[in-house]
Amino acid sequence: MSPAEALRSELLRAIRDNLRDGASELARRALDALARYAEAPKGSLDDRKAALLAFADELGALRPSMVAIPNLVSRWRDAVRDFEGAPEALGPFARTQAQAVRTWADGARDATVRASLAQLEGAQRILTHSISSTVLDVLKRLPPARTEVIVTESRPGREGWELGATLAAQGLSVSYITDAQGGLFIAQADAILVGADALLADGTVVNKAGTYLLALAAKDQNVPFWVCAESFKCTTTPAHAFALEERSGSELGPPPVPGLKARNLYFEMTPPRLITGWLSNEPLAPRFAPKGA
């Protein structure tokens, strides 16, 4: 295997096997991977372009439920495809382009955090589910002395374990609960705030399994349910064509008996009728306009 091929395999594996981070963070890591790989291919301009674009396509297909990855990669891809110049100039151009898209994505996250903070002003008890780097950034900027966060465990990965520890270290009060207790604790929350792995064109939110149950309970108890997500989470793929990742059932530690199969669907869809509003860096399609709490 050539050094370029080895690097390519290593970069793809790191994204594919990362079950810790949410879609935003993984999409950033995909851009970092594009920057690292940019100068590896050699040969004619066409050879180099073909290698870079193929790598981008592979990155974009790694985590089908996380549309942020193909969306950000595609911003980079268009510029690289249209590049004209000396073959040896393509690599530096592609690297700089990846860094530029990452800078844009960072700005989108910051604007999403600001929009979320403005919406949550005055909320003292916030319930969240799973882990989202955008939600974490929002919660870390709330006044710690008067903010309580209710964090679900989020089985099987228990992303809530790390999120709860991080928030408590920042001085916030954290209540750590099983996913099954979500309906019991929603009554105590001023708002629910979750991230998203994808936003479908009809406003449906793709997020970690368990999100739909919390949205149902929030609606039932008149607690506002907010989704914060950068605009690069949007996709035109309709719900019926959207692929939801299933991971190995062994992550549940099931009874090892014949006739029993552990299922491990990571993501699920929450329909727009259960969502109070979408908080983002830029106005989304009209159907995403907040309806008020």
Next chain:
Amino acid sequence: MSPAEALRSELLRAIRDNLRDGASELARRALDALARYAEAPKGSLDDRKAALLAFADELGALRPSMVAIPNLVSRWRDAVRDFEGAPEALGPFARTQAQAVRTWADGARDATVRASLAQLEGAQRILTHSISSTVLDVLKRLPPARTEVIVTESRPGREGWELGATLAAQGLSVSYITDAQGGLFIAQADAILVGADALLADGTVVNKAGTYLLALAAKDQNVPFWVCAESFKCTTTPAHAFALEERSGSELGPPPVPGLKARNLYFEMTPPRLITGWLSNEPLAPRFAPKGA
């Protein structure tokens, strides 16, 4: 400590610390405890009666969310209180009485199972949550070759682990899922069947945390949500006065950091508007009448 006192402490501790069994099974064990303690107190008839009745009261108060215990104990208590005869005849009478109440409770369970089987005829995929000895008896009597059971993990105790293993050993197909995936798998179920720790007078069902979320999802997706419970689970205590057990947060294995508190409410209430029907050994109050799926 006298032998009678030692026995009394041992019997109470066994019920208090049993987190494995549901309300029906624990209520049976309380009757067995009454039978075992019946002949321990000595002295005058009044002394013996006072000791037996005090023990019954303690048993009845051990697990506040499980009304089956005080309900069955109280059937025994009334007979013992009204006993007239020789002091030494009280013990054998109380023991026989405990056995008679247990026999009646067993009959009530069998009738509840029959009513549930009649209702579920034709259902091929059934989703259940937590563990209930009555639900287990129902599922074990369904035709194993054409029945699939979707079993939730039921954190933190993971009662679903044992239930799933037991059902698979009986030849049923079992899908084992996290509590968070309940909303994803309800669409595949023909019916939801859960037990109950208590039935309040307005039809509210007290059961393991997570039941309310599943009932919301079942309603949202038009899947019938059945509760099977013997009539001795009924209580006249209203919802606002009903005590829901909270156990130690350490059962969740939370991050050991200051500022973070793990919460562990075992039970929650599911309102009657989310319940398709109550399956029981005898007609319950009119408000429990099945509304049809």
